[in-house]
Amino acid sequence: MTGLQSMFAPMGPEAALIADLAAVLFVGAAVVLTIVVAALWFAMLGSSAARRGLAAERAVIVGGIVFPIVALAALLAYGLWVMRASVASPAASNAMRIEVTGEQWWWRVAYRDGDGRRIESANEIRIPVGRDVVLTLRSADVIHSFWVPSLAGKVDMIPGRVNTLKIVAKQPGVYRGQCAEYCGGAHALMALEVVALPEAEFASWLAAEGAQATDAAGETERQGRELFLAAGCGACHAIRGTRADGRIGPDLTRVGARRQIAAATLPATRENLARFIVDGQHLKPGNGMPPFRVFSAEELSAVVAYLASLK
Ligand code: HEC
Ligand SMILES: [Cu+2]
The missing domain is CATH 2.60.40.420 (Cupredoxins -  blue copper proteins)
Known part of the structure; x- marks a missing residue:
């Protein structure tokens, strides 16, 4: 399902974690809702024994205090674990780094070649398949938000701050993204594409990208x-x-x-x-x-x- 801009079509491990989180939250919420509706039904229409049971102190303590604390604490721990997994750890030294800067209303993209020379491009981020890529996210003006739903969760680009985001694409393909924080008039027309290429193809592309402009042919x-x-x-x-x-x-x-x-x-x-x-x-x-x-x-x-x- 490459090309689809959807968090329901995860194409990398970070996005897969988020899709799982969404599924867990949805199923969990459905179960809680079912229990609450059932309790409500028994409270209004159940036998007097059932109603007495629901009104007992124990039911209030278990259902009203213990269950919410346990359920919310477990979800918090799970959520924090998911967040940590998507944050780039500085130790990931073999990761490739790409700088992305949000500007009204486009994306400045900069790669580093083998010698650390900066290679600028725009609106299209090419990455090697299977490799950890750490994006350093900045803003040149107002708050933007970098979101390529099939690869990772969204991360804000905040003036004066540098945020990082780790992405990995499992398969070659084109993954569409969109600025996810209102940033002025043309915000809706501020999209981007991540193009994941096989490693060798990526290397030759980057070498070409870093060269001077081709001479005017004719x-x-x-x-x-x-x-x-x-x-x-x-x-x-x-x-x-x-x-x-x-x-x-x-x-x-x-x-x-x-x-x-x-x-x-x-x-x-x-x-x-x-x-x-x-x-x-x-x-x-x-x-x-x-x-x-x-x-x-x-x-x-x-x-x-x-x-x-x-x-
Ligand atoms: C005042 C500054 C300015 C001048 C002068 C200017 N441009 Fe632009 N140009 C921009 C900006 C800013 C964008 C990004 C627009 C966007 O997508 O929001 C842009 C985008 C473009 C793009 C699209 C690039 C891409 O990858 O999306 C092309 C092509 C382009 N300009 C060509 C030209 C040509 C040809 C001229 C001269 C005739 C020119 N520009 C003069 C500011 C300028
Ligand atoms: Cu925006």
Whole structure:
């Protein structure tokens, strides 16, 4: 059931613990409700012996004090154990670390390569299957919440704090997530995808991701690159290997290899790239990028051809 954004379809051990917790709580609550309704029924309509039994001191002590204390204490202990299991322990040193920062309204993602060099990307988190991954979660502005229900519970991203979350994907696949804390206008359009790849495939992907941007292949792409730089896109976007080094918006060095754009709300087709540049405020109202209507149709398709070639 990969691709399904549901805590009922757990695809990793952390999410499985939470699904079990939900099942235990649901069944437990159903049992307690049944007992209470039965007691109520006997209290109103039962024989006088049953009613006397229910009103006895012992019934009140057992049913009203002992049972709730035991049941709630057991649930608390179980809940704390589930929470602890999902918290990243600092000892897990072979875990891979990925930094994720919530921004209004997208996700900045940064990997470290073998030499500790930072590799930036956005809105798509690639991880190796079966490996512990520790996400360090930050916010650049307001409170966001990182939630990929098939992999783990949600963890808030709080300004000035660093939270961590451990995830493991059992199988290759795409796991969708969504910001789970209202963070302003485009909150509902702040999604992300976790793409779990087999270890070898992940390693070669990361090596490619860390390289400089691919050179503009043809005349159209070259023209697109010049237009991109001349229009001032580089004030907000970085494309490594060019003079575009903006930090306000997503890094575009590999934007052509992404599955989606605009925080997993639009498939990364050429058509959507063009629409987002011209009319992004219509597609994602309030987002941090102003509309660019300075390009002729031909120029726009050159810019898009250049972006699409960045793989
Ligand atoms: C004022 C800063 C700013 C400028 C200038 C700017 N952008 Fe953006 N851009 C952003 C922000 C912020 C986002 C993230 C929007 C979101 O998803 O919420 C973005 C998103 C994008 C995306 C989608 C990236 C992704 O992975 O989701 C593309 C493509 C893009 N911009 C291209 C351009 C182009 C081309 C130009 C120049 C014509 C440009 N941008 C100029 C701020 C800017
Ligand atoms: Cu949000």
